Amino acid sequence: MKICVIGAGYVGLTAGACLSEIGHNVICVDNDKVKINNLKKSIMPFFEPELFEIVSSNLKRRSLSFSLDISDAIKKSDVCFIAVGTPQKADGSCDLSSVFDVAKQIGKSINGYKLIVNKSTSLIGTTEKIKKIIQLETSSDIDVIVNPEFLSQGSAVKNFLKPDRLIIGATSQRAIEIFKKIYSPLLISSERFVVMDEKSAEMTKYASNIFLATKISYMNEIANLCEKVGANINNVKLGMSYDNRIGDKFLNSGIGFGGSCFPKDIEAILSLAKEFNCNLDIVSSVGLVNKNQRKIFLNKILNKFNNNIPNKVFSIWGLSFKPDTSDVRCSPSIDIISFLLDCNAKINVYDPKANNNIKDMFKDKISYFDNPYEALQNADALIILTDWKEFLSPDFNKIKTLLKTSIIFDGRNLYDKNYLLSLGIEYFGIGV
Numbered sequence: 001m002k003i004c005v006i007g008a009g010y011v012g013l014t015a016g017a018c019l020s021e022i023g024h025n026v027i028c029v030d031n032d033k034v035k036i037n038n039l040k041k042s043i044m045p046f047f048e049p050e051l052f053e054i055v056s057s058n059l060k061r062r063s064l065s066f067s068l069d070i071s072d073a074i075k076k077s078d079v080c081f082i083a084v085g086t087p088q089k090a091d092g093s094c095d096l097s098s099v100f101d102v103a104k105q106i107g108k109s110i111n112g113y114k115l116i117v118n119k120s121t122s123l124i125g126t127t128e129k130i131k132k133i134i135q136l137e138t139s140s141d142i143d144v145i146v147n148p149e150f151l152s153q154g155s156a157v158k159n160f161l162k163p164d165r166l167i168i169g170a171t172s173q174r175a176i177e178i179f180k181k182i183y184s185p186l187l188i189s190s191e192r193f194v195v196m197d198e199k200s201a202e203m204t205k206y207a208s209n210i211f212l213a214t215k216i217s218y219m220n221e222i223a224n225l226c227e228k229v230g231a232n233i234n235n236v237k238l239g240m241s242y243d244n245r246i247g248d249k250f251l252n253s254g255i256g257f258g259g260s261c262f263p264k265d266i267e268a269i270l271s272l273a274k275e276f277n278c279n280l281d282i283v284s285s286v287g288l289v290n291k292n293q294r295k296i297f298l299n300k301i302l303n304k305f306n307n308n309i310p311n312k313v314f315s316i317w318g319l320s321f322k323p324d325t326s327d328v329r330c331s332p333s334i335d336i337i338s339f340l341l342d343c344n345a346k347i348n349v350y351d352p353k354a355n356n357n358i359k360d361m362f363k364d365k366i367s368y369f370d371n372p373y374e375a376l377q378n379a380d381a382l383i384i385l386t387d388w389k390e391f392l393s394p395d396f397n398k399i400k401t402l403l404k405t406s407i408i409f410d411g412r413n414l415y416d417k418n419y420l421l422s423l424g425i426e427y428f429g430i431g432v
Ligand SMILES: NC(=O)c1ccc[n+]([C@@H]2O[C@H](COP(=O)([O-])OP(=O)(O)OC[C@H]3O[C@@H](n4cnc5c(N)ncnc54)[C@H](O)[C@@H]3O)[C@@H](O)[C@H]2O)c1
Pocket: 006, 007, 008, 009, 010, 011, 012, 029, 030, 031, 032, 035, 070, 083, 084, 085, 086, 098, 101, 102, 119, 120, 121, 122, 149, 150, 151, 152, 153, 260, 261
C-alpha cells in the first residue's frame, strides 16, 4: 500500500520505517529541512535501537523515502498518517496547531479518496475536528480515524512490530478494513485489535499514559515513607510485583518520570478537565509528586554537604530521560543540573547517547566526557540519573579510587546499599 507519514519524529520515523519494513511503500514527510536532508543519507536525528538498520535498508530497497513536499506525498498515497508533535502550551493545554495545519494541507492537496490516520496524541474530539478541517478544503471522499501510538522510546521498533494491542477509533467499515490490511503482516490476534469510537480511543491513550505515571508517583510516595520508617522500597517492590493484579512494571522508585509524553499528557488532561469543571485529584497529585521527587533527591545532596556546594564537583552518569534513548525532553537531568549550577557547583557529565542533546542546552557551563570513569576525576560525588544497562555493574573500586570522596547519590536505585557500604562507599538511594 502507498502510505505517507507526516512528521518524522520518534513516532513518525519509527512508524514510517516499520511500515516500509512490513512491505508498504512509505514516504516520510517533515517540515524540518535539516532532518529530511540527513535522513535521505541515513543520518538519524536521534538514537533508537534497531531504527538505523531498518531506515537504511528500506532506503536502499526504495520502499522508504523522505521528502519535504507534503502535498506531493499526500497525492501519491492511499493512506496518510499524522505523527506531528502535540506539545504543551504555556497554560498546560495541548497545542494541536501542527495537527490542524497538517489537516488543512491534506485538504488542499487531496486528489481522491484517502484514509487519514491520526497517531499524534490529541485531545478528545480531535479526530472529528481534523475531518471538518479537511472537508472545508475539499469535497473528496475521506475517512479520518485515530490510532493512538503506545510505543515506548528505547524499544520503539520492537513495540511497533510486535504491539501488545492495536487500538483504533473508527466508525467507517471501509476505514477499518483498510487499516487491518495495512497491519495484516503483523498478525495481531483479533482480541488485541480493538475498534472503538473515536473519543474513547483518544481517551484511552491519555488514560494509559497517566496510569503508568501514577504507578511511578505512587511508588515514589511509598519509597519516601519507607525511608522514614526504615523499610526498603526494593523489597516492597519485589513483594508487590508477584501479585498478578499489580504486575512488575513501572514500580521503580527514583527521581521520577520525564520525557515528552507523561508530563505534557497530564497537563493536557488537567486542562481539559478544568474546561468541563471536572476534578481530577489523583491526576493532579501525580504531577506534583513527580516534581517534588527531584527536590527530595536534591535535598539529600544538599544535606550531605551541609548546604555548602559552591565549587563542589559532581559527576553525573545518565542524562536521557530513560535508557536506550538520546532524548532529554523534560529529563530529570535538566532540573538537577540547573539546580546544581544555580548553587555554583561544577558538573561533569557522561551519557552513552545524550551528551550532545544536553550540550545544546548547557553549552560550556558543564564538562562532557565520553567515558564514565573519566567523568569521575576529582569529583566530590557520583550522581546516577538514568538507569542505562552499562551503569548496573560498574567497577566500584575504580569509582572509589577516582572520586575525591566516595559518595554515590543513586536517583534510580541501581545499587545495593549494604554492599556499597561494605566497600566503604557512602550511598544515598530513594526509599532504601
Ligand atoms: N515520543 C514518544 O514516545 C511517543 C509515544 C506515543 C505517542 N507520542 C505522540 O506522538 C506525537 C509525536 O511525538 P514525537 O515524540 O514523535 O514528536 P517529535 O517532536 O519527535 O516529532 C514531531 C515531528 O513533526 C514535525 N512537524 C511538526 N509540524 C509539522 C508540519 N506542520 N508538517 C510536517 N512536519 C511537522 C517536526 O519537525 C518533528 O520532526 C505526539 O503527539 C506525542 O505525544 C509520542
